[in-house]
Amino acid sequence: MLEHQVAMLGAPQSQAPVATTVINIRSDTAVPDHIVWSLFNTIFMNWCCLGFVAFAYSVKSRDRKMVGDITGAQSYASTAKCLNIWALVLGVFLTIGSIVVLVFVFVAVYSMALEIMRNRGY
Secondary structure, three states: OHHHHHHHHOOOOOOOOOOOOOOOOOOOOOOOOOHHHHHHHHHHOOHHHHHHHHHHHHHHHHHHHHOOOHHHHHHHHHHHHHHHHHHHHHHHHHHHHHHHHHHHHHHHHHHHHHHHHHHHOO
């Protein structure tokens, strides 16, 4: 009698196949493609064409994301981000440097013109 009770408490004695259900939950990982930033750098900060190259990588990242290749999209987005940072930094420095050089040239030309006018007696 004790053996019968133990058998009842054990695993089910049925030979029916066990059905399993697998649920695949796709996590929609938001991969930023930096396309707006790249477009800004292409239009306004395109020193050494870095903005244009960043824009090309942003478009590639968006294309990879559309076909479901998240790893490829992240790789292209990372490259676009790096190029955008360099384009922005280089663009800001070169723009400020160009303005400073123009101011120095203008001051030098103006002082030279004043000196010539003083020497000629105007």
